[in-house]
Amino acid sequence: MFTNRLYSFFGHIQQQFQPKLLNNKITIGSLNQRLKLLSTTTESKYRYSFTNGANDKISNEQRDFYEENGYILIKKLLSDNDIERYWQRFQDLATGKVEPNPLLLLQRELATAKQAIHERNLYKVQELYADDVLFEYCRHPLVLDIVEAFTGGPNILAIHSMLINKPPDAGTKSSRHPLHQDLHYFPMRPADRIVGTWTAMEKITKENGCLSAIPGTHKGEHLEHDYPEWEGGVNKLYYGIKDMKNVVGDRIHIEMERGDCLFFHPLLIHGSGMNRTKGFRKAISCHFASSTDCHYIEIKGTIQEKLAQEILDVYHRRARSFMGGDSDNMTYKDLWRNRSRLVRGEDKIGATTS
Structure with missing residues (x-):
């Protein structure tokens, strides 16, 4: 942004005061060369973010913070x-006021997994592309401008989503989410061109299970994951x-107000604690x-294979139960192509079937 302003400034000088500059042996060409060098030097310190010319939605200070943390x-x-629009849609789905699209995944919490879906046991709605209202979040211009x-x-x-x-x-501590890296779920690379968003739908604190993270761990490796051996x-x-x-670093807790949005790298180690309050804690992500730039990778024989097979098993069962289809030949890449949606620009890599 700073260098763009300098280019504009010296472009004005070129029109108004070019003779004086030439008399002082300072040419516009040499100034342009110096400014380009400055711009290249500035950008070269950024690995995880871009300005993309007109994209000035985040400052260099914010970029510096993201690079480090x-x-x-x-x-x-x-x-x-x-937020109210997403909140109301969730309630309508949970109470049955709105019939959910069969592709929308409604998930109950472990402690109430055998109960019928209702507002107090529906802990997660996934595949938001299958709901026009909730998917507005993923298409929101303010979100995408920063993405x-x-x-x-x-x-x-x-x-x-x-x-x-x-x-x-419920006393089982099952509302905790262990420390993990989101990249472990994704068959896409490079990690540096993927970003997560997590938006608070209400005040989120340490008491009701805010996110925690270990800053700087996005600079590390993709680590092996498994189910933790937790009581409950x-x-x-x-x-x-x-x-x-x-893993080096101290864990922090990220408390948020309604409407706040967290943008984070898929290798950042993060999780959330249990909800110790009597209310629910809502967020959309x-x-x-x-x-x-992204492409699909083969996960067979990698540390992602176990989780990938478990996710595929879930989707095979859903396909047979709700859609009556034969999905046994679906690969993990196919699954992610089916669930991905273009939300801005063009699909340059054939990443989605939609």
């Missing part, structure tokens, strides 16, 4: 009207990092990837 928190990004700074361009896919309704803990168990597909002994 792996996340930034944007206060009050979404309006109360936006673009991390995906590196205007071609953006929404690859995973959900609304989380963390319930009061853990919700299905809630994998955690298997061995934390080599989406992960985005560049549809220009």
